[in-house]
Amino acid sequence: MATRCAQGNVTFVFDPVRMPWEAWVPLLAGALWSVVALDGGLIWGAPALVPAMFLSASGVGMLLFPGDRRLSHFGALGGALGVVLGVLGVFFIGATALVLGVAAAAAFVASGRHALRLDPHPEGVPDPPVTVRVSAEIAIDEAILATMLFTQVFPTSDDHRRIQRETAEAREQFAAAGWLDKPDAYHEEPPPLEDVTLASEQSRGTRFEHLRFDSGYAPRESEPGRDRWLSYEKNRTGHAWVVRGDPAKPWLMCIHGYRMGSPFIDLGAFEPRVFHEKYGLNLVLPVLPLHGPRKMGRRSGDGFLGGDLLDSIHAEAQAMWDLRRLLSWVRAQTDAPIGAYGLSLGGYTTALLASLDDDLACAIPGIPATDFARTFFRHGGPLQERAVAHIGLTMDQMSEVLRVVSPLTIEPKVPYANRAIFAGIVDRLVPAEHVRDLWRHWGEPRIAWYPGSHLTFGVHSDVKSLIGDTLRGAGLVG
Secondary structure (H helix, E strand, O other): OOEEEEEOOEEEEEOOOOOOHHHHHHHHHHHHHHHHHHOOHHHHHHHHHHHHHHHHHHHHHHHHOOOOOHHHHHHHHHHHHHHHHHHHHHHHHOOHHHHHHHHHHHHHHHHHHHHHHHOOEEOOOOOOOOOHHHHHHHHHHHHHHHHHHHHOOOOOHHHHHHHHHHHHHHHHHHHHHOOOOOHHHHOOOOOOOOOOEEEEEEEOOEEEEEEEEEOOOOOOOOOOOHHHHHOOHHHHEEEEEEEOOOOOOOEEEEEOOOOOOOHHHHHHHHOHHHHHHHOOOEEEEEOOOOOHHHOOOOOOOOOOOOOOHHHHHHHHHHHHHHHHHHHHHHHOOOOOOEEEEEEOHHHHHHHHHOOOOOOOOEEEEEOOOOOHHHHHHHHOOHHHHHHHHHOOOOHHHHHHHHHHHOOOOOOOOOOHHHEEEEEEOOOOOOOHHHHHHHHHHOOOOEEEEEOOOHHHHHHOHHHHHHHHHHHHHOOOOO
8 A cells, every 4th residue: 555754855765676567568568569579570670679678678677677767758759650660560560560559558648657656755745646648748757768778978977077176166165155045136137238140041831030149158266167167158148039010019039948959949949820900918038048059069958958067057147148138129219017937947947047137027837947966966867976975966965066056045126916827747857846836935825736737728718818817817818
């Protein structure tokens, strides 16, 4: 029988099942896939061994190593790959492929159910419904986490020693300057943005202006990591996508999430057909540091949340600098109200911006990450945890230095009635307790706890209602 017990602010649900039933689903699905793949010929059979491997390994792991959170990641990834290959397999092995696809879908859902069994459910958050739909939504997050484990680039052992040294130096400097006690003082007032270039472009059927400007941001002379940060040359140029009609109408700043930063992805997430055409808002979609055309790695966002602590601090500090400059550019054109709405990492950035800008009409952090240190220790994996432990760098030490860019350490300036948050009860990328902490820090404003995961907010009507009501209440929408 499952039992519940409280530890700190989190209520854990312990289910002492040595061999959980859901483990048998990916195990049997993997066995079925293996048998058919070996007889399926080279063109289809070889790729089919990939989901077979993930499903089998996940199922066996759930039985032999109960409690390892990564196993459901791989089961969900195997299930997702199996569904896709099952559809394609119809052209190679006929109706048998549909049977394999159904087995993969069942394993996908079972992996989500297994993740729900293992993860702690925080106090102060509504209990999740245990349904097939919720399990499937969780599995979407789990599959994303599996791809992150394969593709995330982490610091080397030499990097870890440097990170430990820089963290200690930053802690000493920040404390001496008083920034750990008054984090808002860490953020300097940027000059107004006046010199921009605009070029007309199109994506997803939407005409927009590609705005470019010289960021002008630089860490202070004495800050650790300054020279490295300034060596990221493409990051020195700021970018934004602007969708506007009458500039005198209200504006909404839409702040993208981690790994985003391209017009195709950003305009898909923030739906100009809704916010611009239906609501009549002008939109400005800034590109965060190290993302999109500002990226320095292979992928958008590399380096922002990779474990290099001072890079994360400078990235978020530059985000504040750039966004406040963009707000000055908008305000030079109009006296209309301006709101901010962000997703995931953009939710974090929205919450921090709402604590530094005096004149935002509203702030809507959606599925917001709120704690970089806890996020690293949750998703970094055992090897990274051991690496930072080996050099003596703890989560508390990281959290202390990160105070200067944390939305949990500065009071929001947006009027209470115009603050709103939405989050997934079973979010696996940004755990619900992180969002709960921001909600409490903000005085418990309106919040929509939808029964879903990180990437499924768009299919929940209560999220759309919260956004619309907040925009109307702030005077952005009539």
